[in-house]
Amino acid sequence: MDDLVQSIISRLIKKHHTNCPFALASLLGIHIRYADLGKATKGLYFRKLRRRFIVIHSQLPAEWQRFICAHELGHDRLHKGISRFFMEEHSYFAPGKLERQANRFAVALLTSDLTMLPDESISEFYLRAGIPQEILGGD
Known part of the structure; x- marks a missing residue:
């Protein structure tokens, strides 16, 4: 899977x-919308009438919005034809295999232009890449 994601x-x-996940979504013809999605949903991806949409929770901080856009872009690229919600349940990433794959895609995309520095922890690397620290526990 990781080779596929990297490819x-x-x-x-x-x-x-x-x-940039926002630029890529736009270039791929995916419409990005913002809405108050409540406490449990950070974002979602769906298709309607041959149009693709990413909806991002409007109340999230910028780093989370960026990560969610990358995550939902992962669903578009990896899980064609499947509309999935990015749900926060008991832990940040409990929902299963497709969500973990989309998380890996998001992390790989957002770190693709960076290299870990010598003696840099994964936490410091994620911070430098603008990836929410909560992702550390779920990936």
Whole structure:
């Protein structure tokens, strides 16, 4: 799976010259919307009438919105035809295999232009990449 994720991300970046999830979604024709999704839902991805949408919880901090956009972009690239909610249940990432895959995609995309520094912890690396620290426990 990790090789597949890296291959997809490499092709996206090579073609579109960016790893910004918002820019990539736009370039891929995915519509981004913001809405108050309540306490349990950070974002969602769905298709309707051949149009693709990412909806991001409007009350999230910027780093979370960026991560959620990358996560939902992962669903678009990895799970064609499946609409999935990014749910927060008892822990941040309890929902299963598809959610873990989308998380890995998001982390790989958001860190694709960075290299870990010598003696840098994974927590420091994620902080430098703008990835929410809560992701550490669920990936």
